[in-house]
Amino acid sequence: RKEVEQDPGPFNVPEGATVAFNCTYSNSASQSFFWYRQDCRKEPKLLMSVYSSGNEDGRFTAQLNRASQYISLLIRDSKLSDSATYLCVVNPSGGYNKLIFGAGTRLAVHP
Amino acid sequence: DTEVTQTPKHLVMGMTNKKSLKCEQHMGHRAMYWYKQKAKKPPELMFVYSYEKLSINESVPSRFSPECPNSSLLNLHLHALQPEDSALYLCASSQAATNYGYTFGSGTRLTVV
Numbered sequence: 001r002k003e004v005e006q007d008p009g010p011f012n013v014p015e016g017a018t019v020a021f022n023c024t025y026s027n028s029a030s031q032s033f034f035w036y037r038q039d040c041r042k043e044p045k046l047l048m049s050v051y052s053s054g055n056e057d058g059r060f061t062a063q064l065n066r067a068s069q070y071i072s073l074l075i076r077d078s079k080l081s082d083s084a085t086y087l088c089v090v091n092p093s094g095g096y097n098k099l100i101f102g103a104g105t106r107l108a109v110h111p
Numbered sequence: 112d113t114e115v116t117q118t119p120k121h122l123v124m125g126m127t128n129k130k131s132l133k134c135e136q137h138m139g140h141r142a143m144y145w146y147k148q149k150a151k152k153p154p155e156l157m158f159v160y161s162y163e164k165l166s167i168n169e170s171v172p173s174r175f176s177p178e179c180p181n182s183s184l185l186n187l188h189l190h191a192l193q194p195e196d197s198a199l200y201l202c203a204s205s206q207a208a209t210n211y212g213y214t215f216g217s218g219t220r221l222t223v224v
């Protein structure tokens with residue numbers, strides 16, 4: 001089993017749609033969780049951290065369920081500029097800040 | 112502009128060459144990382160430096176040799192690479208604590224011929 005698994009994608013949605021991405025992780029001792037966004041041939045950029053209580057940043061909402069080892073990202077009112085690959089990222093242990101990336105889910109928003 | 116600067120942006124090298132990738136950050140971060148990313152794959156961790164000491168080597172072949180001369184700089188020395196080593200090499204930095212995400216540089220796109 002992979003340490004971090006994501007929806008395979010791609011997701012093709014019209015502008016204005018709501019889209020949800022899911023992710024599961026294998027290590028129950030994982031300490032911290034993130035969503036990154038990566039545009040084609042660019043570096044990954046931190047989109048948001050994910051907290052147990054859930055957190056929101058504008059049109060983006062992240063949820064964490066530690067019992068189910070499940071992370072989600074909800075994007076509301078999709079924009080063309082949201083088209084990218086979304087990477088679920090987990091720190092599987094305490095101590096050193098070692099981040100493990102999921103394979104990513106590609107989102108394409110069309111007019 | 113990214114706060115983590117990598118040079119060069121592109122590099123083509125032969126299998127007998129020696130080259131170095133450079134990474135610099137001035138955010139006061141005390142942890143720095145090298146990741147390798149092949150096309151359509153996620154980044155894979157290679158090395159972690161914490162407080163200028165190598166703390167994690169993910170079983171990387173010795174033809175890749177990291178160096179951290181000071182808290183702001185991270186190098187990756189390359190020697191006798193193979194064509195399958197062609198990839199995007201990403202440097203990142205973070206606070207040393209475990210709850211912070213990384214800031215990535217824009218990467219060096221390496222082609223081994």
